[in-house]
Amino acid sequence: MASTLPQTMRASQWTTTSGGLDKNLRVNTSAPLPTNAKSLKPGETCVKVAYTTVNPADYKAVETLPFLFSKPATPCMDYSGTVVTTTLPHLKPGELVFGKTEPPVFGCLGEYVVVGKAGCVPVPDSVRLKDAACVGVTGLTSYQCLAPYVKAGDKVFINGGSGGTGTFGIQIAKAMGCHVTATCSGPNVDLCKSLGADEVIDYRSTNVVSHLQRSGTQYDLVVDNVFSDASLYWACHNFLKPSGKYVTVVGTPSLAWLRDILSVFLWPSWLGGGQRKLVFTFCTTNAVEYEKIAKWMQEGKVKAVIDKEYNLEQAGEAFAHLKTGHARGKVLIEVSGE
Incomplete structure (x- = not known):
């Protein structure tokens, strides 16, 4: 399955946070694939990202400690998308999944991301990828x-x-x-x-x-x-x-x-x-707990509230809106779509 991966990808990235992350995001049309994308370690899955959402931790971490990150860097932890290749026996290529990455990796504002076992679970039938992407951190x-x-x-x-x-x-x-x-x-x-x-x-x-x-x-x-x-x-x-x-x-x-x-x-x-x-409480990635939330979503007991939707080129606007403190629910970004 590694052969299905392109050589590069589109990603919204930053090289400086001067004036705020929202003012410094630019789309890189030839960003390198994530480390290990073509040679996964045990427990890892490579996902083509359909959607991501923005969280305060996504900008606070990089604006406070920008020197910790290799540049250009790709923000965002939440994702939903499609399995490209995986080392997990319970997942298969083409399967829809959601979850989150671990800081300081972030990376979900790019077309491909590599995630660990605890942060990658199937999207239930009847749950939209848009809604699944919102669960990640919040x-x-x-x-x-x-x-x-x-x-x-x-x-x-x-x-x-x-x-x-x-x-x-x-x-x-x-x-x-x-x-x-x-x-x-x-x-x-x-x-x-x-x-x-x-x-x-x-x-x-x-x-x-x-x-x-x-x-x-x-x-x-x-x-x-x-x-x-x-x-x-x-x-x-x-x-x-x-x-x-x-x-x-x-x-x-x-x-x-x-x-x-x-x-x-x-x-x-x-x-x-x-x-x-x-x-x-510090969010600890947990697949069993993700599955519990997903079941509630499938049953209609829990739903994602999406305030606004943006595309990859508008990622800076999405962060600016989140920073106002007035977002109702989640702020969604389409990375590559469904």
Whole structure:
């Protein structure tokens, strides 16, 4: 099957991040194929990429530490596409697959990518490649923020329900049988309700902390997809059960953010510090968990929410839109199509 691979490929790449990744992406029509594409190692699969989606980690990593990457570099971790060749016995050439690559490899904004066993699973019948591409980082992160900590009947509070992680989080929590309260801005309230949220709080018109304190509801889990500061965490003992967990996955690197994080971990509870367990979740590639999400998608319990679609030449625009912080669900890029 290696003979079916071309000598080069099209890819959207960067050589500098000065002014932001979104301003520096250019299509290279003769980019080299990924390392090992024609001589796969055990457990690897070469995939022709149909679609990818953009995540904050895709630009934050390269803008913060550009010196770690060989240039020109190809961003993006999420993908869906077609198996070209594989060393895995349960996959075959021509099969539709989805998943993610591992940083610092990235690479999904190119026509071909080499992925490991944990990040390559079949796309179920009836699930579109566009939708499967959205699961990569955010779908799996949402699952890992929820599954270890809740069971059917539990109450979950999701701060930030309308972004990529939030839209998957609401649906996954409901698929697990949980009661869900989520926050978002006014224009996205109906979206969050349509995904299954039992209660939606408009953070622009309502003080979220005060509302939660007045409600009297005791949650089993808080998932904070925003964590712009630690104010919600400091108050969470008023609405999060003593046995509950406060899970967060994000943060914008800055001195203020670092101060908040250090204070959360170092300020003891008996001196007025946090009263509940804080857990940072880092997405760990897991094929079994991907298969679980895929099954829910096939059953119609979980769907991808796609805000905007771009082509390879518009990759910079896709990142610029993601950076606004106002994307509803996922931002999709067509790499080579279906």
